[in-house]
Amino acid sequence: MADMSVAHTAGASKFGRFIIYGLLALVCLYYLMPLFVMLSTSLKSLDEIRAGNLLSLPGEFRTDAWVKAWDSACTGVQCEGLKGFFWNSVSFVVPAVVISTMIGAFNGYALTMYRFRGSDLVFGMLMIGCFIPFQVVLLPMAQTLGALGIANSTVGLVFVHVVYGAAFTTLFFRNYYVTIPDELVKAAKIDGAGFLRIFFSIILPLSVPIIVVSVIWQFTQVWNDFLFGVVFSSGDRQPITVALNNLVNTSTGVKEYNVDMAAAIIAALPTLLVYIVAGKYFVRGLTAGAVKG
Amino acid sequence: MNATVLSSTTAPAARPARRCRWCDTLDAWLPKLVVAPTFVCSLVFVYGYILWTAVLSLTPSRLLPNYEFAGLAQYEALFDNERWWQALSNLAVFGGGFIVICLAVGLLLAVLLDQKIRAEGFIRSIYLYPMALSFIVTGTAWKWILNPEFGIEKLVHDWGFTNFTFDWLIDPEWSIYTVIVAAVWQSSGFVMALFLAGLRGIDDSIIKAAQVDGASMPTIYRRIIIPSLRPVFFSSFMILAHIAVKSFDLVMALTNGGPGFSSDLPATFMYSFAFTRNQIGLGAASAMMMLMIVVAVVVPFMYSEMRRSRHG
């Protein structure tokens, strides 16, 4: 972007820069504050919480709340902590992400490099499908899952997330593949390669960036999902988001805020870690999918 | 394969072996075969289900589906329901506040970050990390922060302002605004990212031409840069509106629709009636209404986008 800061005189720009950095820093604090609060609350004892306030630091760093959140906190009827639900989430998130990414890749490839009659129509349909509020499919899906006998199971959740995630992954891959010149595919056809061979030998090796974006995006979406989890599963098959919500909203006995916060952080850790490690791909996914509409 | 001659002065070499005829036909059909499952799934699980929900909304179903035809009875019941009206008005308040504040904050942050800031990448990643969190986590965190006893109120008291009260969370008049606060925290970074990308796409030479013409920076922003961000405004608006209508997780975690139904939204209304109150028909009707709201927002936008792209 244009070198805006150079437009000012030297003196004015220093003050202006100070203001700018000051504002940005303030906003940083605003964004970081909840994380800090969650962390510090989770490390305090209940007495400290009552005595102090949001921003006060814990006196001693106590990990009781964390242990309790993981092992023995009550999530509704059970009091087994979050550990079981954590693995529940893992068990359906991983297959859902892998399958929906693969489907997206094949679809994106077929739709961009092999324009057949109706390919634009199919793409349009998928895109529109991205925009619907999922409330309109909950009831029929609940019926269907029940009828198929996979109502309260990992398979059911994987199925739901794949079906509704495929449109997004297809969008990512399709927007990426349109930037690959189709002369590449023509040359491969003349060389004798068929549909699958071209995909595996040429297109797939070029797809690494978008595969990363798709995996990170899908992982975040599916791990963080609550709606499908709360509607399509119950009891001990629930994902961690539902368990967290139950844990926090259990109204029996004394509210243990430190446990609540520890539990929230546990639930947030996987996606947060992914973000820290590979955040720029996450951003690419956001802007790639969103800006295209 | 053919002979090893360099030039083809000899008779033409043997043709490359032909694959079986049907292998070629299969290969020609593969693209369609590959896309077919997704297409069918979309047809059935999106459009088919929408139809199914629509049908349900025209039935008197309660606990179980009952496919009698009840006309628009459920819709009448819906609009007779005070809680539904509360949810709708909450949606308007929440949606409006959420969208406007996110756009303003996002734009401001983007403009600030565009000023050649050192550690821009680092700062940007701080603004964006909330998007990586589940709405449940966000709701839980803010529920604690806005806790009437131990949250902000206590903090401000400890700072000396003992008359300060902040009990929005338990005040029926104000509970919906807490949802705005949490939602803005989560999503404004994303809007910032969109605006930043838009700002970066602006041609330098236009700015320089304006500077040569003598315009001051604020004027340049007002008259040139911000108007050229129109497309970003539109896409951000559409995405934010979409998020607003779908908001379910955040409300469930933050206020659970309460106190009472004061922070209910159509999504929580639908869940409540369809899955906990055994009113499938009514729930279906509310879901269809949600769909219509989304359509009402998205369709004009898509239409104007298509018209714009047609005119280049």
Place this chain on the structure above:
Amino acid sequence: MGALSIRNVRKSYHGNEILKGIDLEIDKGEFLILVGPSGCGKSTLLSMIAGLDSVTSGEIRIGDQVVNDLSPKDRDIAMVFQSYALYPNMTVRENISFGLQIRKVPAAEQARIVERVANTLQIGHLLDRKPSQLSGGQRQRVAMGRAISREPSLFLFDEPLSNLDAKLRVEMRTEIKLLHQRMGTSIVYVTHDQIEAMTLGDKIAVMKAGEVQQFGTPQEIYDNPANLFVAGFMGSPSMNFIPAKVEAVGSGYGVKLESGQRTHVFPVPGGDGKLKAWEGREVLFGIRPEQITHKSESRLGLPQFQTAEMPIRLTEPTGPDTMVLVPINGKDVVCRVHPAHAGQPGESMELMFDLSKSVFFDPASEQRIA
């Protein structure tokens, strides 16, 4: 048996007729150029020869086999694309041997072929690099290497030199010509550049709006254009078209030219036959810039040369020549004179017209009269 035969081939797409009946034939080893402005259908025709696009009606034969229904890999062809289309994730060696791999050529044979290709095109030192590490000219060679590795019976080139800078273009043009001489394979080459067409081709098909305007050798097309479009398209700077009246002069007919308040009537050698029908009417008189030069004493008196003094509007020195612009019959006519003899704008100079190669067109139908 011709190497390639295209008979009455038509192509329609969504109701638009893109190719309106193409008939072309080349013999084995010939270099065919498809040249024309963008949108004329030349690339579409090439795609159809390759099998990447379907034929709406008509027949395409490669060798003596009808290939309409054959997929590209079964047509024994190879293609070089404008953007080279090298596989980015593979080394040069792998790029060249990709097609061989698919045809299950044994590894030893593949290595041999790669080596042979590398020697022919002098890319041996590039074999382990990836396309992103190559320059434009090198990529071009690798693309050609990939094509020749399969020893097809027909090479197809789709504007392969368009992405190169001017100097490199001239170098690669020569290389392609040398390669053709060496390998003797039939080639179909698409370009919009008429210089490439003239220098490279054995046969040229000039295309416009889906039709072949003329098909012949470069010299034929240059000297005997069939219509206005071909005459104007080939040759740079392009042919002058002067609207002129046909008048009887001497024992034959000629054209009336007015320039600088003087009128000249130039008799056209051998034109009495065809021009007679046009006496008194206006035709388009076509004469190339190199046929209008400075006055040369040695040519005076020869029947096809006519001299006239004309006012100079503009001069454009190009180094070896100077282009002089003179107004004739209201049009600016480009003449190619030796720099030493060129006058100055505003002055007049004596110009010598060589009418032996001039051509005449019907202004309405744009077809050649004589």
